[in-house]
Amino acid sequence: MTVPPITDMAPMKLVIVGHVDHGKSTLIGRMLHDTGSLPDGKMEAVKAMSDRRGMPMEWAFVLDALQAERDQGITIDTTQIFFKTPARPYVIIDAPGHKEFLKNMVSGAASADAAILVVDAKEGVQEQTRRHGYILHLLGLDQVVVAVNKMDLVDHSQARFDEVAGEVHKYLGSMGITPAAILPVSARHGDGLAVKSTNMPWFEGETLIASLDTLPPKPMPVELPLRFPVQDVYKFDERRILAGRIESGKLNVGDTLLFSPSNARAKVQSIEAWSVDGPVLSASAGQSIGITLDDQLFVERGNVASHASEPPVQTNVFRARIFWLGRAPLEVGRRYKLKLATLEHPVEVQAIERVIDVSDLSERPADRIERNEVGEVVLRARAMLSVDEFTDNPRLGRFVLIDGYDMAGGGLVSMDGFHDLRRANAPTSQNITAVETRITTDARWAANGHKSGVLWLTGLSGAGKSTLALELEQALFRKGWQVYVLDGDNIRFGLSADLGFAPEDREENIRRVGEVAALFARAGILVITAFISPYRSDRDRARAVAPDLFHEVYVNAGLAVCEERDPKGLYKKARRGEIAEFTGISAPYEAPEAPEVEVETGSLSLAQSVEQLLGYVEANFATKGS
Amino acid sequence: MNHLDSLEAQSVYILREAFNKFDRLGMLWSLGKDSNVMLWLAKKAFFGHVPFPAMFCDTGKKFPEMYAFQKEYAEKWGLNFIRRDCPPIEEIDPTLPPAARSAARKTEALKRLIAELDLQAVIAGIRRDEEATRAKERVFSPRGENAEWDFRDQPPEFWDQFKTDFAPGTHIRVHPLLHWTELDIWLYIQREGIPLVPLYFSRDGKRYRSLGDMDITNPVNSDADTVEKIIAELRATKVAERSGRAMDHEAEDAFERLRSAGYM
Numbered sequence: 001m002t003v004p005p006i007t008d009m010a011p012m013k014l015v016i017v018g019h020v021d022h023g024k025s026t027l028i029g030r031m032l033h034d035t036g037s038l039p040d041g042k043m044e045a046v047k048a049m050s051d052r053r054g055m056p057m058e059w060a061f062v063l064d065a066l067q068a069e070r071d072q073g074i075t076i077d078t079t080q081i082f083f084k085t086p087a088r089p090y091v092i093i094d095a096p097g098h099k100e101f102l103k104n105m106v107s108g109a110a111s112a113d114a115a116i117l118v119v120d121a122k123e124g125v126q127e128q129t130r131r132h133g134y135i136l137h138l139l140g141l142d143q144v145v146v147a148v149n150k151m152d153l154v155d156h157s158q159a160r161f162d163e164v165a166g167e168v169h170k171y172l173g174s175m176g177i178t179p180a181a182i183l184p185v186s187a188r189h190g191d192g193l194a195v196k197s198t199n200m201p202w203f204e205g206e207t208l209i210a211s212l213d214t215l216p217p218k219p220m221p222v223e224l225p226l227r228f229p230v231q232d233v234y235k236f237d238e239r240r241i242l243a244g245r246i247e248s249g250k251l252n253v254g255d256t257l258l259f260s261p262s263n264a265r266a267k268v269q270s271i272e273a274w275s276v277d278g279p280v281l282s283a284s285a286g287q288s289i290g291i292t293l294d295d296q297l298f299v300e301r302g303n304v305a306s307h308a309s310e311p312p313v314q315t316n317v318f319r320a321r322i323f324w325l326g327r328a329p330l331e332v333g334r335r336y337k338l339k340l341a342t343l344e345h346p347v348e349v350q351a352i353e354r355v356i357d358v359s360d361l362s363e364r365p366a367d368r369i370e371r372n373e374v375g376e377v378v379l380r381a382r383a384m385l386s387v388d389e390f391t392d393n394p395r396l397g398r399f400v401l402i403d404g405y406d407m408a409g410g411g412l413v414s415m416d417g418f419h420d421l422r423r424a425n426a427p428t429s430q431n432i433t434a435v436e437t438r439i440t441t442d443a444r445w446a447a448n449g450h451k452s453g454v455l456w457l458t459g460l461s462g463a464g465k466s467t468l469a470l471e472l473e474q475a476l477f478r479k480g481w482q483v484y485v486l487d488g489d490n491i492r493f494g495l496s497a498d499l500g501f502a503p504e505d506r507e508e509n510i511r512r513v514g515e516v517a518a519l520f521a522r523a524g525i526l527v528i529t530a531f532i533s534p535y536r537s538d539r540d541r542a543r544a545v546a547p548d549l550f551h552e553v554y555v556n557a558g559l560a561v562c563e564e565r566d567p568k569g570l571y572k573k574a575r576r577g578e579i580a581e582f583t584g585i586s587a588p589y590e591a592p593e594a595p596e597v598e599v600e601t602g603s604l605s606l607a608q609s610v611e612q613l614l615g616y617v618e619a620n621f622a623t624k625g626s
Numbered sequence: 627m628n629h630l631d632s633l634e635a636q637s638v639y640i641l642r643e644a645f646n647k648f649d650r651l652g653m654l655w656s657l658g659k660d661s662n663v664m665l666w667l668a669k670k671a672f673f674g675h676v677p678f679p680a681m682f683c684d685t686g687k688k689f690p691e692m693y694a695f696q697k698e699y700a701e702k703w704g705l706n707f708i709r710r711d712c713p714p715i716e717e718i719d720p721t722l723p724p725a726a727r728s729a730a731r732k733t734e735a736l737k738r739l740i741a742e743l744d745l746q747a748v749i750a751g752i753r754r755d756e757e758a759t760r761a762k763e764r765v766f767s768p769r770g771e772n773a774e775w776d777f778r779d780q781p782p783e784f785w786d787q788f789k790t791d792f793a794p795g796t797h798i799r800v801h802p803l804l805h806w807t808e809l810d811i812w813l814y815i816q817r818e819g820i821p822l823v824p825l826y827f828s829r830d831g832k833r834y835r836s837l838g839d840m841d842i843t844n845p846v847n848s849d850a851d852t853v854e855k856i857i858a859e860l861r862a863t864k865v866a867e868r869s870g871r872a873m874d875h876e877a878e879d880a881f882e883r884l885r886s887a888g889y890m
Binding site: 004005007008009010081082103104106107109110111220231232234236237239241243244245272273274275284286287288290301325337339398399400402404405406407410 | 627628629631632634635636638639642643645646666669670671672673674675677755761764780781782783784785787789791792793796807809813818860861
């Protein structure tokens with residue numbers, strides 16, 4: 001195979017960062033000129049622009065194509081500029097140094113292969129030098145060449161260069177970045193860019209261009225485990241094609257894929273493509289493909305296919321390092337839309353653990369993260385999300401948060417302190433496959449004359465869950481509905497007879513109830529469960545078993561009312577310390593934040609409460625004529 | 627994956643995102659090389675189908691070869707082809723320089739077409755390397771109610787997460803070719819065998835590098851009469867691609883003004 005001419009190669013993506021006025025635009029303008037990459041006439045145009053403004057040759061004008069920019073004298077937005085050296089083509093992403101423009105820097109730097117950090121020899125490391133350095137680190141961009149610029153203004157002093165180089169080395173090193181090179185340049189005069197500087201004979205390293213040419217491009221993550229997030233499902237013709245891009249790893253025709261979060265499995269029957277020679281038998285990271293399966297599983301956008309042996313993490317809660325771009329600050333308790341690969345799901349900020357001051361890497365506690373700040377948070381979702389640790393697999397370990405209509409921040413996933421919940425929900429045995437029932441849920445609903453689902457009653461002991469559940473069951477049964485109550489007694493006597501009341505036993509008990517309730521619901525029955533189920537994560541997991549059928553009902557009477565009622569005398573015992581970890585007294589109750597229904601049994605009579613729930617059931621489960 | 631494979635994969639990803647996010651979507655088909663590549667990529671993305679209309683705003687001043695090409699390939703490629711006439715020059719902002727004013731007819735026609743079809747988004751084949759203001763574009767680029775572009779306050783765009791949530795009244799331009807260069811386009815045309823309007827190929831020592839209206843587009847001197855020769859020419863040239871497009875050169879900010887007002 002012949003080597004393609006360098007003009008035809010993929011350009012190396014460079015981002016240029018650094019403090020405002022440290023000379024980024026000048027460096028770029030001069031680099032374009034010195035590599036012979038300026039289109040004909042451009043240099044004359046820049047000269048004319050400079051003359052018109054009564055300035056000496058201003059290299060930064062090469063970039064300043066917009067009228068508005070020239071008026072402000074600063075570069076506004078991320079620009080892409082192409083240039084080439086004898087070794088390869090480059091594309092420069094010019095990231096502005098102005099503080100408000102972090103979003104543009106991120107927009108540029110996130111896709112870069114390498115960065116040039118420009119530092120003024122006179123001023124040394126400044127606030128934005130540190131900030132930009134930190135963002136590079138955060139984005140996982142670890143190939144950095146440092147250009148110590150404006151050496152002409154410090155008399156080409158080796159001592160000053162060594163001082164600034166030491167300062168930069170120390171800061172980048174504290175984040176684990178080892179610069180590929182630190183070199184002295186005078187961009188305005190082209191000193192040290194394409195040719196070695198005669199003004200700095202003491203410097204033995206390479207020129208800026210030569211050190212760029214030695215950097216390897218960012219490799220495609222072909223060797224990581226397969227991650228194929230489904231982007232869309234197409235039925236343009238007789239084929240049902242799952243379309244998407246392979247984010248990491250490889251897949252072959254015949255491979256068995258595991259889909260998350262459903263845990264369903266199917267084989268790749270074909271890799272579809274238009275206008276290619278011969279059948280496609282394999283595909284790897286970076287390719288946008290389409291596949292058909294040997295089994296018509298329910299698959300939708302946001303599901304992630306992997307190989308069964310190396311699946312992504314499943315969790316509804318995780319830690320994240322966030323950089324915030326939003327106009328309104330990120331705050332505890334607020335909800336945002338998370339977008340991770342093709343997955344979109346609402347998440348809530350459960351906690352802000354710390355805000356990091358990127359100018360000295362110090363940390364402080366905070367209850368909000370302001371625009372342009374970086375912090376660590378815990379995010380919680382209502383359903384199981386398929387993610388990876390950022391350090392294991394960046395492609396599924398990074399996400400953005402949407403506030404209203406705007407992309408307000410980016411984040412990196414850390415599972416530090418949280419479990420992968422996949423095992424709890426996935427079959428241990430590999431030799432089982434889902435049986436496709438011949439009777440659809442729709443058919444069962446049609447036969448019963450109503451829809452089925454899970455009404456998950458949660459609330460404090462004494463709030464009236466069981467009473468309400470039994471009344472509702474009776475009322476619906478009289479109307480001819482298929483309805484059944486699951487409560488502590490009938491579950492604890494049999495299915496969960498092996499479990500005690502330790503926290504992990506309670507968690508397992510609720511997991512079993514969630515599974516059983518989902519089976520009943522799929523069988524066409526309206527299930528009413530009556531469990532305190534105090535933890536959000538347990539209820540979220542129960543919801544995740546059958547998300548489309550799950551309805552959370554918050555039976556809310558308030559602690560004071562429940563304690564006064566105390567039908568079983570349990571509160572008294574708990575107050576006396578005779579019952580350990582009693583919900584509401586010595587163990588927390590995490591109230592639902594957005595239940596489908598809330599019944600205020602503290603102020604409503606039983607009849608009114610039943611009436612309210614009956615109304616909800618009629619509105620959501622009745623089919624025509626029922 | 628080689629360079630062309632990566633470019634193709636990225637464009638396919640963008641087209642599929644647009645198709646997933648917008649029910650009412652259309653693609654601009656200017657009949658030029660870039661928009662042919664874009665249609666080709668749509669067929670790659672959707673496995674031989676183009677599941678949205680291919681729209682052409684007709685100034686009435688295109689070259690006869692372009693109209694002939696349109697007729698032939700709208701049918702061959704099975705396109706849902708929609709053509710609309712541009713409004714007369716008298717209805718366009720008279721303060722614009724003459725060629726820019728002429729080009730602005732297309733902007734006006736596009737605005738009307740968007741209103742007529744109630745489109746949420748339009749796919750356009752612009753590239754960052756074509757022209758300095760286009761270099762500042764986003765892949766998913768929001769426009770206000772009057773199609774205007776606020777280049778000072780663009781949404782962030784990273785990790786291939788595009789802006790897909792909008793206030794009512796916002797309209798989106800989707801740019802699947804933004805990361806391609808002119809040379810990339812020709813290398814891809816060569817690899818895939820994509821048909822083109824013959825005006826791109828040299829006749830009597832001249833060829834068109836960029837196609838617009840007959841009265842405001844000039845050919846360049848060239849003997850390149852095959853795709854291979856054009857590629858060889860582009861590897862060597864330092865002349866800007868749009869140098870033959872009069873509207874770019876009338877004033878320092880003519881093209882910027884056109885784009886801020888909604889030009890492609």
